[in-house]
Amino acid sequence: MLYGFKDRELNEECGVFAIWGHENAAHLAYYGLHSLQHRGQEGAGIAVTDGETLRFHKNTGLVNDVFTRAALDDLKGYAAIGHVRYSTQGESNYANVQPLVFRSQTDALAIAHNGNLVNAHALRTQLESQGSIFQTTSDTEVLAHLIKRGRGSNFIEKVKRALRMLKGAYAFVLLTENRLLVALDPHGFRPLALGRLGDAYVVASETCAFDVIGATYVRDVAPGELMVIDGSGLSSERFSPVNERAICSMEYIYFSRPDSNIDGINVHSARKRLGMALADEAPVEADVVTGVPDSSISAAIGYAEASGIPYELGLIKNRYVGRTFIQPSQELRERGVKMKLSAVRGVVAGKRVVMVDDSIVRGTTSRRIVRLLREAGAREVHVRISSPPITHPCFYGIDTSSSSELIASNHTVEEIRRLIGADSLAYLSIPGMLKAIGRDPGQHPCGQCLACFTGRYPTEIDDTALPHKKERLL
Known part of the structure; x- marks a missing residue:
């Protein structure tokens, strides 16, 4: 198909990018998102942390239109997550542009998501009946409410419990003030890869994003895997048993860039x-x-x-x-x-x-x-x-x-x-x-x-x- 011409016939939802441990995290996220622009053209955003505060900038439009030099310079931090969006669930407006950022009296959380949750409507109905008030029409917001309301001895346990409640396709990157989390659904519908740039960790929907910033591919994120990256390094565990791998066929046929590698x-x-x-x-x-x-x-x-x-x-x-x-x-x-x-x-x-x-x-x-x-x-x-x-x-x-x-x-x-x-x-x-x-x-x-x-x-x-x-x- 013709990108930008047949885009009204078949569209994929979005692309995600994340980096941890680099002084120019926002600028590298910008280049990473630019290489993923084909995955979504309705909006773009980047959230960063300097270890104490989460900052973000997002808007509707293409990556080049959303981010000026001044906007990137204001996003100071050593870790960032980014997103390019095409809406399948949720309206195309500023509120739904990701990363979605949530703040409480004690902490903050930014979430970016590629995929579609088939039980989002049922979960949203349940959460609203329990008192949750949603700020967007995006299915991504469901995860934030599940985490906040979830049971667990710590934040990671709450995230794992929330992820197990989701059905459908999802590749999530989550950023707090002091850690980066990466999760892929148990079937691995969407591509998601891990790379390294010196001492920094990089995660992206496609490996072409690694090439543009000079990062080296390490491996694909496994279905049902939760990665936690913080000052101690990277740790990995499963939040779900291994299901049958079911990566989207259209990633090979149409969506992904020709210079990307998916599942080897x-x-x-x-x-x-x-x-x-x-x-x-x-x-x-x-x-x-x-x-x-x-x-x-x-x-x-x-x-x-x-x-x-x-x-x-x-x-x-x-x-x-x-x-x-x-x-x-x-x-x-x-x-x-x-x-x-x-x-x-x-x-x-x-x-x-x-x-x-x-x-x-x-x-x-x-x-x-x-x-x-x-x-x-x-x-x-x-x-x-x-x-x-x-x-x-x-x-x-x-x-x-x-x-x-x-x-x-x-x-x-x-x-x-x-x-x-x-x-x-x-x-x-x-x-x-x-x-x-x-x-x-x-x-x-x-x-x-x-x-x-x-x-x-x-x-x-x-x-x-x-x-x-x-x-x-x-």
């Missing part, structure tokens, strides 16, 4: 293998292969390499059109695709084109891109998708809330082909996807969440208890 697997290499597997499963006679920028380029290269059909830049992304481009009229909305994406007439005119994309969610964008290629003179357009059909909604942090939004849930492949105007359409199979990524397709569990393809969810889902998420249609 490089994202670019995995996507290239997805394209090669797709060429084996769905060959076609054509003249050129092109990918939809940016996340489908790796798969398109793999398809071209395996098929022997030349790869060309048939689609070009306009990188100077902002994500918040205002379209004040229906005519401009219809022309919006051309503002962000152009077909290269000299490459596709008169050619049989294989257009490789990573997924089709609602189908609106695929139809417009096929039309772009035809208007540029493409003789045939064959669409190849480097993932299986998305037939079920995700409740773990992706912005698809119901089957009615998903074109593959309501139409056959042939019907979708006609709807998007392609000459042919093919998806990658689930076994082909797993093998290409680096999993054993015959193994159970395979280590990945396949719920959006199969409808088999790793956790219990109470759909009636989940607030309806806002639709984001082009």
Whole structure:
């Protein structure tokens, strides 16, 4: 998919970053968040501690817009947590921008979260009946109330008890005046990695954040693991028994940056293998292969390499059109695709084109891109998708809330082909996807969440208890 163009078809919730033990913690957090910007563009924030006081700065908008040099200089401290946000649960406003910071008479706590809690509504109802007053509509705030009301001999025990009450996908970083806590849900839905920068510890949603600040990858945070980092160093324990690993398949297919490694697997290499597997499963006679920028380029290269059909830049992304481009009229909305994406007439005119994309969610964008290629003179357009059909909604942090939004849930492949105007359409199979990524397709569990393809969810889902998420249609 095209970051910043197809973002209204499929979105992941956010990214987190944390650092402990560095004199320029806020500045490094800024660079880390900048490398995670693709995971959320609605808001950004950083909280820091100097050992005595928690300070924070956050706002809606992109990282570059939220943080000025003066704002970063005011965030003095040796430890920081940061967050970039895309809202799936909770409105898109300042109050919901993270880190969320809570203060009492005795201490303070900042929380940043990637994922989605499927029992947040039930927990919130329970907490409100007990007297809790919520300041945001974000599911992340539930954890703070559970910790404050929880039983336990100390703060760590209260955190562990609170985490065990949560269901769904979560990667948490929590900062107090004198310690950093890191927790990953028992299934490990979301990526989370630990690194080192000299004597400092670094944690990030993706390893690409380590590269930009010069940190070294150490290992992935384990599902059900709670890390505590303070003046004594790092300690680790489990707050939950080990469950079946179920990392989101879309992290490999679409969300993560190509230069990141997840669970020991490089994202670019995995996507290239997805394209090669797709060429084996769905060959076609054509003249050129092109990918939809940016996340489908790796798969398109793999398809071209395996098929022997030349790869060309048939689609070009306009990188100077902002994500918040205002379209004040229906005519401009219809022309919006051309503002962000152009077909290269000299490459596709008169050619049989294989257009490789990573997924089709609602189908609106695929139809417009096929039309772009035809208007540029493409003789045939064959669409190849480097993932299986998305037939079920995700409740773990992706912005698809119901089957009615998903074109593959309501139409056959042939019907979708006609709807998007392609000459042919093919998806990658689930076994082909797993093998290409680096999993054993015959193994159970395979280590990945396949719920959006199969409808088999790793956790219990109470759909009636989940607030309806806002639709984001082009």
